Amino acid sequence: MSKTLHQFSVLDRASGTDATVELRGELTTRDFIDVERSWGPARLDILTRLDAANVHRAAWPESWHWNWHQKASRLSLPVTITFAAWSLRGPEAVMMVKTAPYQARLVPDVGKHLVYIDFIEVAPWNWTVPSIAQKPTLTGLGSQLVQVAVALSVSEEFRGRVGLHSLPQSEAWYKNRGFTNLGPDLHKQGLAYLERPAAQPQQPTSQSGADT
Amino acid sequence: MNTVPNPDRRQMTLSLTEAEMMALEALASKKDLSKTALIRQALRLYQLVDARVSNGERLVLEDDKLQKKSEVMML
Numbered sequence: 001m002s003k004t005l006h007q008f009s010v011l012d013r014a015s016g017t018d019a020t021v022e023l024r025g026e027l028t029t030r031d032f033i034d035v036e037r038s039w040g041p042a043r044l045d046i047l048t049r050l051d052a053a054n055v056h057r058a059a060w061p062e063s064w065h066w067n068w069h070q071k072a073s074r075l076s077l078p079v080t081i082t083f084a085a086w087s088l089r090g091p092e093a094v095m096m097v098k099t100a101p102y103q104a105r106l107v108p109d110v111g112k113h114l115v116y117i118d119f120i121e122v123a124p125w126n127w128t129v130p131s132i133a134q135k136p137t138l139t140g141l142g143s144q145l146v147q148v149a150v151a152l153s154v155s156e157e158f159r160g161r162v163g164l165h166s167l168p169q170s171e172a173w174y175k176n177r178g179f180t181n182l183g184p185d186l187h188k189q190g191l192a193y194l195e196r197p198a199a200q201p202q203q204p205t206s207q208s209g210a211d212t
Numbered sequence: 213m214n215t216v217p218n219p220d221r222r223q224m225t226l227s228l229t230e231a232e233m234m235a236l237e238a239l240a241s242k243k244d245l246s247k248t249a250l251i252r253q254a255l256r257l258y259q260l261v262d263a264r265v266s267n268g269e270r271l272v273l274e275d276d277k278l279q280k281k282s283e284v285m286m287l
Contacts, residue, residue, distance in 0.1 A: 006215050025217045078259040081217070100256040112244050113253055152216045157249040 002027045002084065010085075010140035019138055021092055023148065027082040031091075032072035038090040039068070042124035046134065055131045062167040063121050068094060071119055080118070083148050085141050093122040093141035097149055104161050105182055106195045114161035114195070115153040120145055146177055150196065159198035165191040226251075261286070 002024040012019040024031075043064060050060055074080050079100045085093040095117060102116035126136040149162045165188045166174055166181075175181060179194040228236065240250040261271055271284040 003217070005217065023215070077263070079256050100253055101260060109244075111242070148215060155216050155218075157245050159244065 002031050005083075008085075008144055010138045010144065012138055013135060014137065019087060021085045021087045021138070021141070023144075024084045024086050025082065027075070027084055027094070029069075029072045029075060031082075031084065032068045032075075032094075035084070035091045035094055036067060036069040039123055046124050046127065046129060046132070049132045049134075050129070053132050059131055061127050061129060062169050066119070066121060068121075071096060074118070081152065083145060085144065087138070091123060092126060092138055093120070093145055095120040095145040095149065097152065099152075099156055102163055104163065104195060104198075105193065106161075106180055106197055109161060109198055112161065112198075113156070113158045114163045115149050115156065115158060117146075117149055117162060117164035120164075142173070143177060146174075146196075160196065161198045162196040164194055166194050167191065 003026050004022050005025045006023040007020055008023060009018040009020055011017075047060070047064060074096065075082065077098070079098045081097050081099060083095045083097075084091050096119045098116045098118055100113070102114055104110055104112045104114050120142065122136070122138075122141045126138050126141060127134060128136055146162070150160045153160050153162050162179075164174070164179075165185060168191075171181060171192050171194065174194045177196075179196045182193045182195060184190045185193040236247055236250060240247045243250060243253070245253065265271060265286045271286060272281055273284060274281045
């Protein structure tokens, strides 16, 4: 059973008011089944609309094929830590991080430990998909989860260092949140590696509304 | 409530030789960690490697520049 750690507010675009969501940790396989049960139909609905609009597959949201139930197999690794933002509707965003064996690549902290974001995704109804005019229901979830990764990094004595490999569509989003793009990593299918340095004050978030 | 998990911690006394303590202090300084955090990270790495080696995988170190590979034997 996952644990409720904290509550935070994000913007509900429909009502223009703040919505309260729970931050949950220590997710179980059952939680990931619930994520997939909740997100699967919504994901398929978006894919159907993209197909009907003749949007080229290369322009689809890049995480369209993810399956969180399959990713739950990583829960057995001792270094895997999971978080989710949960509303009354269900899971709104999920993040899986690792506390080892990743190390910083950014000067001057090369070789020091960091929290590595293995996977992070918001629910399909929170995706921004301009080609079918879809706007997110809740915004700010991705930023909040990244801040959780930073807080975990501080609590682990990694001084806020966080690293990740980004899908191409999200690179600019991370850059707007204080990450430095260190370029493609040939050991990770050429995905860009980005890193947030130590002891960096919180960066202003973009006003575009795009929040993955 | 906490922003991140705050699991209960148990304490132990560790007995190390002078050389081991020096190695621990040097690594902790290099990695910018306390000695406790350094040992925690070392344990995680050991767990990670042991789980994968126990699963039939090999631990191999590779130097791209020298094009050299060597296997670390986990006996």
